Amino acid sequence: MFSYDPYAALAELRPVPALQLTSPDFEDGQPLPGFAWSSDRAGEDRHPALEWSAPPAGTKSLAISCFDPDAPTGSGYWHWAAFNLPPDLRSLPAGDGTAKSLPAGSVVLPNEARLERFIGAAPPAGTGVHRYFFVIDALDVDRLELEIGSTPAVLGFNRHFHTLARGVLVGTADPAER
Numbered sequence: 001m002f003s004y005d006p007y008a009a010l011a012e013l014r015p016v017p018a019l020q021l022t023s024p025d026f027e028d029g030q031p032l033p034g035f036a037w038s039s040d041r042a043g044e045d046r047h048p049a050l051e052w053s054a055p056p057a058g059t060k061s062l063a064i065s066c067f068d069p070d071a072p073t074g075s076g077y078w079h080w081a082a083f084n085l086p087p088d089l090r091s092l093p094a095g096d097g098t099a100k101s102l103p104a105g106s107v108v109l110p111n112e113a114r115l116e117r118f119i120g121a122a123p124p125a126g127t128g129v130h131r132y133f134f135v136i137d138a139l140d141v142d143r144l145e146l147e148i149g150s151t152p153a154v155l156g157f158n159r160h161f162h163t164l165a166r167g168v169l170v171g172t173a174d175p176a177e178r
Helices: 006-013 152-160
Strands: 048-054 063-070 077-085 130-139 164-173
Touching: 006 130, 006 164, 048 130, 063 152, 077 152
Parallel strands: none
Antiparallel strands: 063 077, 063 130, 130 164
8 A cells, every 4th residue: 555645745735724524434544335336346336425524714615525546547546526515514425426416506527437426446456455535625715616527636726725624534445355
């Protein structure tokens, strides 16, 4: 397993207060539930339920994502990215992560498979245990205006400059398990 933590690196560039991000479906640093694996790997391509603490004053919207920095790509693998979620939202039930499953006005970007939804874990054999970083950012803008079809990395770049607080929850997946 790699040790690089992309969100620790971002915090060094621009420290922000922490939000508490949890899931009733798995503990931080522990395996993802079976349904959060890819349908190609006996899963359901559904993100786990997520809950977070109240963001700081001045929060005008939220952004959420799931990223695997351990994918053998040199640039990681984005499983899901959504933004323009309402600031009073405190949880999401497990789901497919499509715009239809999120509050009105939310935008879901294409993931690495070019699907506008959550795509489950599918670490390739021989690549070790992968980490899946679920991240919620409280933003100081009502809306991020990104080009249609932008990548999650473009979202990451834009949210970085508007983040008031961030919560990170890491799940794992071992390719030897499926």
